[in-house]
Amino acid sequence: MSELVELTQRERDALDALELRQRHVRRGAILQRENEPCGELFILRRGLMMSYVLLDDGSRQILRFLFPGDMLGISSAIYSEAPETLCALSDSVVSPFDRAALADIMRTHPRLSAMILVYSQIERVSLTDRLAALGRTSAKARVAALLLDLRNRLRATDKAIDSTFVLGLTQEEIGDATGLTAVHVNRMLRQLEEEGMIAREGGRVTLLDSSGLAFAANYVNRYEGLDLRWLPSAA
Amino acid sequence: MSELVELTQRERDALDALELRQRHVRRGAILQRENEPCGELFILRRGLMMSYVLLDDGSRQILRFLFPGDMLGISSAIYSEAPETLCALSDSVVSPFDRAALADIMRTHPRLSAMILVYSQIERVSLTDRLAALGRTSAKARVAALLLDLRNRLRATDKAIDSTFVLGLTQEEIGDATGLTAVHVNRMLRQLEEEGMIAREGGRVTLLDSSGLAFAANYVNRYEGLDLRWLPSAA
DNA sequence: CGTGTGTTTGATTTGTTTCAACTACAGTGG
DNA sequence: CCACTGTAGTTGAAACAAATCAAACACACG
Numbered sequence: 207m208s209e210l211v212e213l214t215q216r217e218r219d220a221l222d223a224l225e226l227r228q229r230h231v232r233r234g235a236i237l238q239r240e241n242e243p244c245g246e247l248f249i250l251r252r253g254l255m256m257s258y259v260l261l262d263d264g265s266r267q268i269l270r271f272l273f274p275g276d277m278l279g280i281s282s283a284i285y286s287e288a289p290e291t292l293c294a295l296s297d298s299v300v301s302p303f304d305r306a307a308l309a310d311i312m313r314t315h316p317r318l319s320a321m322i323l324v325y326s327q328i329e330r331v332s333l334t335d336r337l338a339a340l341g342r343t344s345a346k347a348r349v350a351a352l353l354l355d356l357r358n359r360l361r362a363t364d365k366a367i368d369s370t371f372v373l374g375l376t377q378e379e380i381g382d383a384t385g386l387t388a389v390h391v392n393r394m395l396r397q398l399e400e401e402g403m404i405a406r407e408g409g410r411v412t413l414l415d416s417s418g419l420a421f422a423a424n425y426v427n428r429y430e431g432l433d434l435r436w437l438p439s440a441a
Numbered sequence: 442m443s444e445l446v447e448l449t450q451r452e453r454d455a456l457d458a459l460e461l462r463q464r465h466v467r468r469g470a471i472l473q474r475e476n477e478p479c480g481e482l483f484i485l486r487r488g489l490m491m492s493y494v495l496l497d498d499g500s501r502q503i504l505r506f507l508f509p510g511d512m513l514g515i516s517s518a519i520y521s522e523a524p525e526t527l528c529a530l531s532d533s534v535v536s537p538f539d540r541a542a543l544a545d546i547m548r549t550h551p552r553l554s555a556m557i558l559v560y561s562q563i564e565r566v567s568l569t570d571r572l573a574a575l576g577r578t579s580a581k582a583r584v585a586a587l588l589l590d591l592r593n594r595l596r597a598t599d600k601a602i603d604s605t606f607v608l609g610l611t612q613e614e615i616g617d618a619t620g621l622t623a624v625h626v627n628r629m630l631r632q633l634e635e636e637g638m639i640a641r642e643g644g645r646v647t648l649l650d651s652s653g654l655a656f657a658a659n660y661v662n663r664y665e666g667l668d669l670r671w672l673p674s675a676a
Numbered sequence: 677c678g679t680g681t682g683t684t685t686g687a688t689t690t691g692t693t694t695c696a697a698c699t700a701c702a703g704t705g706g
Numbered sequence: 707c708c709a710c711t712g713t714a715g716t717t718g719a720a721a722c723a724a725a726t727c728a729a730a731c732a733c734a735c736g
Contacts, residue, residue: 259573261659267573281562281569286668289566289661305671312555313673316548323547323554326561327516331524333568334516338494338502340575341620345692376714385576387693392716424496426524433521436540438548580724611682625724627684 207275207321209362210432214440220315225249225301237292237300238279244288246302248278253298254374257290258382268383270329271295271356274363280326283308296374316438324434331428340385343424348384349394351423353404357413358427370412442510442556444597445667449675455550460484460536472527472535473514479523481537483513488533489609492525493617503618505564506530506591509598515561518543531609551673559669566663575620578659583619584629586658588639592648593662605647 207213207221228251231237238244240259255272269290272278282288283305312319332355339348353373361367377395378388386394398404403419405412413419442448442456463486466472473479475494490507504525507513517523518540547554567590574583588608596602612630613623621629633639638654640647648654 259569261573261577265577267576269569269572280558281566283671284559284562284669285566285666287666289663290569309555309671309673312558313551316551316554319551319554319558320544320547323515323558323561324519326558326565327519330561330565330568331516331520333565333572334494334504334525337504337568337572337575338496340572341502341617342496342500378714382576388715389694389717390692393692396716428524431520431522434519436518436544438544613682622725623683624685624726628724631684 207318207325210324210434211317211321211437217315217318217440220311220318224303224307224311225251227301227303229300229302231255231294231298231300233294233297235294237294238282238288238290240289240291241287243286244279244282245304247280247283247305247308248292248300248302250274250276250278251299251301254295255292255298255300256295256379256383257292259290266382267385268379270333271359271383273359277322277325280308280322295379315441317440320437324432324437328428328432335426335428339424345384345386345390346394346397347423348386349380349391350398350403350419351425352380352384353398353411353413354416354419354423354425357416358429362429369414369416370410372409373411374409442553442560445559445669446552446556446672452550452553452675455546455553459538459542459546460486462536462538464535464537466490466529466533466535468529468532470529472529473517473523473525475524475526476522478521479514479517480539482515482518482540482543483527483535483537485509485511485513486534486536489530490527490533490535491530491614491618492527494525501617502620503614505568506594506618508594512557512560515543515557530614550676552675555672559667559672563663563667570661570663574659580619580621580625581629581632582658583621584615584626585633585638585654586660587615587619588633588646588648589651589654589658589660592651593664597664604649604651605645607644608646609644 237248237255238246250272252274255278256268257270257272257278258266258268260266278292278300282290339351356373357367357369357371360371376388377391381388381391384391395404395406399406403415405414419425466488472483472490473481485507487509490513491503492505492507492513493501493503495501513527513535517525574586591608592602592604592606595606611623612626616623616626619626630639630641634641638648638650640649654660
């Protein structure tokens with residue numbers, strides 16, 4: 207959060223208070239299950255997670271990939287039953303806190319409240335981008351968009367990452383995120399490779415033509431282009 | 442907002458202050474255009490609107506239909522350029538206000554800030570429902586879900602509406618919302634009609650088997666099942 | 677009365693899924 | 707150490723859902 211605004215000491219303290227506890231979650235472990243009561247929120251400290259829903263024909267739609275620094279479970283906090291499942295894609299560390307802590311922040315830190323709203327709106331716009339992708343773009347464009355988004359969000363926590371990164375996802379997971387079958391994801395990756403847009407070897411992907419990919423995928427990085435000058439001043 | 446929590450007089454006054462001005466917008470008029478600078482937010486007072494994005498092959502994805510009481514343009518407010526277009530589907534009335542007014546509320550009314558966050562999370566979950574629908578369900582299920590959602594949200598402002606309502610949308614608009622072509626939407630509506638799930642005559646739709654539709658469409662009304670007991674107390 | 681927008685229907689094509697088989701590889705236990 | 711198992715990736719052929727193309731039709735509107 208300190209990347210977008212200069213936080214005061216009091217604000218930093220309030221955020222640190224959310225991260226007092228730590229919980230380790232193994233790869234594949236489920237932090238919160240769809241349709242089960244859910245009291246807790248989390249901040250992801252380390253690792254890669256995802257949120258998804260299951261449809262009653264057994265198919266899965268991955269809603270979002272979650273990276274260190276992300277706040278998890280806000281949407282679940284407003285319902286008596288969780289609307290989505292939270293699951294670890296790699297061994298991860300989270301800091302759980304309860305809804306009362308969120309309410310406390312909203313009461314005493316107006317600017318942090320505004321920042322939470324800002325992040326939830328960034329997430330909203332990312333979701334609408336994906337909605338447009340699923341509704342109106344080709345399989346290849348969707349896979350390209352996913353690769354670009356993964357790269358950009360990994361880069362947010364690790365500036366060392368440039369065009370090469372480890373794709374910590376199976377092709378089935380890519381399919382469940384893009385609304386495709388694993389088989390077709392495979393063909394699209396292969397096609398992108400043949401066209402010289404990407405290279406692959408042993409779980410690592412290299413984006414050879416980022417701007418070409420971004421153009422083909424209609425991709426916009428929603429963590430850029432913000433205007434937060436209107437935020438309330440720090441308390 | 443007063444449907445979810447009991448507002449104090451001061452809170453009501455603060456919300457009323459946002460609605461001092463009124464602007465009439467004609468059917469088809471655009472309130473905010475994608476990629477253009479955007480300062481204003483709006484509260485929709487009367488009418489039906491939508492938000493959409495255009496892709497560069499000319500196709501359109503409708504992101505959300507907007508009903509009286511909805512706050513419009515929060516996501517645009519955090520960017521220097523609007524991520525989506527706001528357009529009136531019927532003659533409508535909106536109350537414009539600026540970002541500073543939103544900042545004011547966040548500074549002085551913690552519980553209203555929390556409510557704004559709650560509404561933006563309800564919207565988020567609705568968007569993820571649609572994401573799952575576009576990614577993983579059939580054309581028929583998507584059309585059914587749209588009809589159910591329209592009915593439920595119309596009902597929120599007009600309790601008189603039961604199973605029959607005027608579908609203020611063209612089949613092309615339904616297609617742009619569900620990721621289908623107008624031609625295919627037509628066939629799906631026809632099929633739902635033949636199966637006895639709905640009836641149609643002159644722009645009016647009747648849901649003959651709501652629960653059957655809800656089951657086929659995996660539909661959940663996201664304005665229900667909330668748990669807001671944790672909200673900060675009124676200032 | 678013509679014009680345009682929206683709806684309906686049919687024939688054909690296309691992108692994606694499904695099904696099936698096969699490869700590569702890591703982990704496990706005998 | 708090696709057979710066994712399971713998971714992930716790859717490839718081809720067939721089936722299918724939805725798009726595309728094309729043509730009528732209905733109807734409101736100027």
